[in-house]
Amino acid sequence: MLFFSFFKSLVGKDVVVELKNDLSIMGTLHSVDQYLNMKLSEITVADPERHPHMLSVKNCFIRGSVIRYVQLPADQVDTQLLQEASRKEILQSRQK
Amino acid sequence: MELPDPYLPGAISLLEQIDKKLMVMLRDGKTLIGYLRTIDQFANLVLHETLERIHVDKFYGDIPRGIFLIRGENVVLAGEVDETRQTGLIQVSLEEILRMQREKTEQKERYQQTKHRILQGSGRLPSNKNDLLIDDAY
Numbered sequence: 395m396l397f398f399s400f401f402k403s404l405v406g407k408d409v410v411v412e413l414k415n416d417l418s419i420m421g422t423l424h425s426v427d428q429y430l431n432m433k434l435s436e437i438t439v440a441d442p443e444r445h446p447h448m449l450s451v452k453n454c455f456i457r458g459s460v461i462r463y464v465q466l467p468a469d470q471v472d473t474q475l476l477q478e479a480s481r482k483e484i485l486q487s488r489q490k
Numbered sequence: 491m492e493l494p495d496p497y498l499p500g501a502i503s504l505l506e507q508i509d510k511k512l513m514v515m516l517r518d519g520k521t522l523i524g525y526l527r528t529i530d531q532f533a534n535l536v537l538h539e540t541l542e543r544i545h546v547d548k549f550y551g552d553i554p555r556g557i558f559l560i561r562g563e564n565v566v567l568a569g570e571v572d573e574t575r576q577t578g579l580i581q582v583s584l585e586e587i588l589r590m591q592r593e594k595t596e597q598k599e600r601y602q603q604t605k606h607r608i609l610q611g612s613g614r615l616p617s618n619k620n621d622l623l624i625d626d627a628y
Contacts, residue, residue: 415519415566425503433503433534437569446545447521449577451513451569455504457533460517460566 396483400476401426401464409434410465411456417445419454430458504529507570512537515566521545522558523571533562544587546594549580551587 398473405423412418418441421434435453439445507526514522514535521544523536536559541552582590606616 413566419567427503429525431503445546446550446577446579447515447543448569449579450572450575452572452575454567454569455507456532457562457565458562474610 395477397430398426398428401430404466404470407470411461412463412465413460414462424453430461432456432458440470504533504568507568509611511571512568513571514560514568516560517564518525527557532564535560535565535568544591546590548578549582549587549590551582551584553584
């Protein structure tokens with residue numbers, strides 16, 4: 395749930411998603427769900443020559459299970475908040 | 491049509507793409523293009539008037555496939571096709587693209603065989619080569 399909330403706070407920001415098949419997609423985060431499936435709008439592909447099928451696609455739904463990394467702009471992320479949220483999450487799971 | 495948030499937790503954002511032309515990439519590398527008709531929470535999809543599009547370099551060819559039910563776990567991504575965008579890709583006939591694809595795969599096979607021979611010599615054997623969820627075949 396933690397990262398779901400984290401990504402919800404990043405909706406509207408520009409991110410780069412790298413998939414397990416080495417495809418890198420830059421776009422604006424449109425929405426995210428509990429499985430961390432993501433929807434990006436206004437996408438550009440990092441290496442369009444290797445992935446010609448992406449040329450006519452403007453926005454896409456990406457299944458969470460195929461994402462390797464999500465690259466975020468450093469100034470959009472409040473690392474303090476993230477650390478506190480992680481600590482709370484661990485404490486909660488210990489209490490259960 | 492407003493649905494409550496947890497209604498289709500896994501794929502709610504795909505509701506907007508219903509009846510639109512989608513390009514779906516699968517884990518085995520296939521590209522399918524069709525009109526999205528149905529979804530569920532696992533991102534299982536039903537595509538209508540589906541074409542399997544084979545890309546080789548700047549060329550592509552289509553195989554008409556009819557109606558496809560895709561199991562969600564095999565979906566990599568689903569993108570909305572924008573017909574107005576110029577791609578600069580050239581469509582060729584089915585026989586032509588299949589021939590080009592065969593040549594490409596033969597090339598890759600030869601490269602992989604050499605690689606396999608060398609790595610085998612140092613005792614490393616490949617596992618699953620085709621699954622995108624496994625990053626490294628070795």
